[in-house]
Amino acid sequence: MLSKSNVKLINSLKMAKFRRQHQIFIAEGTTNVLDFIAGGMETEALYATRDWLKTNQSFLNKIKITEVSLKEMSKISALKNPSEVLAVIAIPDRLEADMSNVDDLVLMLDDIRDPGNLGTIIRTADWFGIQHVICSENTVDAYNPKVVQATMGSLARVQVYYQDLNKTLQSKPDYLKVFGAVLEGHNMMELAKPNHGIILIGSEAHGISKELLPLLDIPITIPKYISSRLNSSAESLNASIATAIICYEFRKK
Amino acid sequence: MLSKSNVKLINSLKMAKFRRQHQIFIAEGTTNVLDFIAGGMETEALYATRDWLKTNQSFLNKIKITEVSLKEMSKISALKNPSEVLAVIAIPDRLEADMSNVDDLVLMLDDIRDPGNLGTIIRTADWFGIQHVICSENTVDAYNPKVVQATMGSLARVQVYYQDLNKTLQSKPDYLKVFGAVLEGHNMMELAKPNHGIILIGSEAHGISKELLPLLDIPITIPKYISSRLNSSAESLNASIATAIICYEFRKK
Secondary structure, rough: OOOOOHHHHHHHHOOHHHHHHOOEEEEEEEHEEEEHHHHOEEEEEEEEOHHHHHHHHOOOOOOOOOEEEEOOOOHHHOOOOOOOOOEEEOOOOOOOOOOOOOOOOOEEEOOOOOOOHHHHHHHHHHHHHOOOEEEEEOOOOOOOHHHHHHHHHHOOOOOEEOOHHHHHHHOOOOOOOOEEEEEEEEEEEHHHOOOOOOEEEOOOOOOOOOOOOOHHOOEEEEEOOOOOOOOOOOOOOOOHHHHHHHHHHHHHH | OOOHHHHHHHHOOOOOHHHHHHHHHEEOOHHHHHHHHHHOOEEEEEEHHHHHHHHHHHHOOOEEEEEHHHHHHHHOOOOOOOEEEEEEEEEEOOOOOOOOOOOEEEEEEEOOOOOHHHHHHHHHHHOOOEEEEEEEOOOOOOOOOOHHHHHHOOHHHOOEEOOOOOHHHHOOOEEEEEEEEEEEEHHHHHHOOOOOOEEEEEOOOOOOOOHHHHHHOOOEEEEOOHHHHHHOOOOOHHHHHHHHHHHHHOOOO
């Protein structure tokens, strides 16, 4: 049974303010929920249908479970089509990324505002084995339900930080180069791609912010396809698409 | 001045049923609206703020214009943050793609359901010079306001068709090979990529449908990054991300 106070609490978690206050967030859907549990994240409560519980019981050791109907689920879900499971999970302590010893690729996001884009970027980072995503303080909150949904479980594996990007780039070691996605940079295909470095992606509306541009070591561009058949074409790529193509190209060996 | 009947009509266009009935759709934002006008699409009405009209007057020859305030705009906009311009545009006649003479890459989408994904795929196709996107009949409507928004003007340039994919693939000429994105296919990096062919992308939830799988000539996969540091990683990529990486790789020469 779902209590009124729980319905109220869970619904409040759609807003960043209440997630911050309670230091918890919601995850929905089997992949998301089981990936968070498998990742060892502290699950404070789990709401699921009888069928779901029957199938997944073995993963739910020591978790406080409430059996709910699909109708009850629709009262707490952030989804248009509620899934059979919703978990309330503790937000991990917010740490700053330590750049002093980085020997892998790191993603850095400069004010990504769209929850779908951030979630998709985290999922893509996971696919390409990029374990650290450093966000500017104005990037959308990674524990927003729409972000969590779009990560499809990858938020359980990828470490997401929020910090001042300017300071971080000013104090990073020299060997770590900053590759920034811009509209008129070096053709990414023709570039040597190291095994370590920072890939900096700008916001949907404004690209990389003016104060960060001078900190790029290598501005890079995904070449547009040019053909005599075409009059004109897209001005730019979506931020999550650009990120994915760059990650793909860097991981290609 | 915005009449009540116009507010009602424009709001009804958020639903597929009324778009079909009236054969019109809405586009918002400067890039989208100006790209549709530049593409020669029939603009039935345009609503914009005084400032926007002042700046863009020269593009608006022979278009029926209504000046509105931002407050009025919020009554007709499908966006959370309304832009300064909204156009009502005629939906082009629905044609079937003619596959008999294809000498370029064509995208084929098997039940893409998320409007953001379809819009992003159309925008990406435009960037990579892919002019034809053939959708299954259950793919989300390209004139859905969320799709239009995500295309960022590219829907004015890319031709989108809706038709039976099974029939289309059964009757296509032999020289046109079908490359399908699957989880366990040939490593896409190691494959010869022709200048023409069909790139088939499956739905977010189920991938390529069972009835189409036997029609693939070459099942392809974007390799996941494997490293001894990682325990596990994402199960799959978002559909629009997979499409983009495949288009990028095919256009790379």
